[in-house]
Amino acid sequence: MQHNNKNSSETNSALVGSLRDYREPRGTDIIKRVTPFFDWQDTRRKAGLWPYSKSTDTAPTTTCTAKDDDGEEVSGINFASQDYMSLSSHPAIKEVANEAIKEFGVHSAGSAALLGNTRLSLQLESTISEFLEGMEVVLYPTGWSAGFAAVQGFIRPNDHVLLDVLSHSCLQEGAKAATQNIYFHGHLNVKSVARRLARIRATDTENAILVVTESLFSMHSDTPDIGALRAACDEYNATLLVDAAHDIGCIGEDGLGHLGLQGMLHQADLIVGSFSKSFASNGGFVAVGTRAAKEYLKYYSATQTFSNALSPVQSAIVMKAFNIIGSEEGRVRRQSLMDNILYMRGKMSESGLEVLGDPSPIVPVKVGAEGQARLASLKLSQLGAIANLVEYPAVPQGGARFRVQVMADHSRPEIDLLIKKMIMAMEDSGCQFQNFKEGLPLNCNQSAQAA
Ligand SMILES: Cc1ncc(COP(=O)(O)O)c(C=O)c1O
The missing domain is CATH 3.40.640.10 (Type I PLP-dependent aspartate aminotransferase-like (Major domain))
Incomplete structure (x- = not known):
């Protein structure tokens, strides 16, 4: 069953709050006092908006099959694994x-x-x-x-x-x-x-x-x-x-x-x-x-x-x-990895996505407000692409981002597909970003309606 509770009141309450709210629970019973965290997490889970603790059903290569922690399957291009040199299945x-x-x-x-x-x-x-x-x-x-x-x-x-x-x-x-x-x-x-x-x-x-x-x-x-x-x-x-x-x-x-x-x-x-x-x-x-x-x-x-x-x-x-x-193969792999990183960052910027930081295997893509970022993350996996969402308090409030992890073995078509799906996911969830193809900074919903 696909999570799709958009606009329901459950979804609305899953769009607010953060892990920070439950960091200092009070009370004498250390087991009971952590229940409010689970309640909040489960609201998000039921709305399909808990993108953490996914598990892979296949090797963590450039495409993979994974499940979210509610058992929902996600299958497609994988930019969420830490295997920068693509050695885990070598x-x-x-x-x-x-x-x-x-x-x-x-x-x-x-x-x-x-x-x-x-x-x-x-x-x-x-x-x-x-x-x-x-x-x-x-x-x-x-x-x-x-x-x-x-x-x-x-x-x-x-x-x-x-x-x-x-x-x-x-x-x-x-x-x-x-x-x-x-x-x-x-x-x-x-x-x-x-x-x-x-x-x-x-x-x-x-x-x-x-x-x-x-x-x-x-x-x-x-x-x-x-x-x-x-x-x-x-x-x-x-x-x-x-x-x-x-x-x-x-x-x-x-x-x-x-x-x-x-x-x-x-x-x-x-x-x-x-x-x-x-x-x-x-x-x-x-x-x-x-x-x-x-x-x-x-x-x-x-x-x-x-x-x-x-x-x-x-x-x-x-x-x-x-x-x-340390060998010639390693040098070639590092070169492929850097070529992929530079290609991805260039294409993302051209497409109006806000890419943060300097070239590295981690490409942080700003999404913005936590609520919309959660919706964008759900949409991205429904579209068959996996990238980790990072939100407050791991990053500043209102600075939620996709933490895209690049591997030496990613192909250009996989990178192109990720960017396309990321833009669709962000547009679908009402994120603000500059869509240079459309001209001026737009609210993505407007750009979607105009298209
Ligand atoms: C800077 C830094 N140090 C240490 C670690 C921990 O490494 P590991 O995940 O291999 O335990 C990480 C991993 O996220 C890290 O980013």
């Missing part, structure tokens, strides 16, 4: 996964601090270390746990953490677990970093300050000036952490992301990486400059010591992915 990757299972079984069966490492995970550490030109590497079971560890493992209650306001949850949670001295600076604003560092150092010359940024911010698809951050850190004796989850492996001639493009690989004190975007697996790492820092992290970061190690299958997959990414 024959060589599947082959090493099968071989690893034959040799090791499927489980690491322990923390890396005990007996969880395997020959494969140790080889993977060396592979990444070589890729990062000699940095020391600690593996983690997810990218999230790596980001958390890089902050929590090193920072102590008297230290200070200064984060970009858009820093990923894992970095913020790592900071919260470590100290109460947490500050946020304006997004990408190095002047604001320097001002805060000066203020901290004016009263505390004894303790550490960790400056936290990302080399590619996923919701906005933009990048800091890492050299300027390094200079500010040097001036105030601070340490620099760069989370490279989204660009490592997939951006730049050599796949070193913006750290490589800006010539800053050896200027970051701590690098966080995730395997889940370009390396076809769950998992992540923290890279540091010294063996001493590596050994410390292994025993003092909670998500390393008290969580199971990466499985042998994951280690084999990621190692093969690094091999491909």
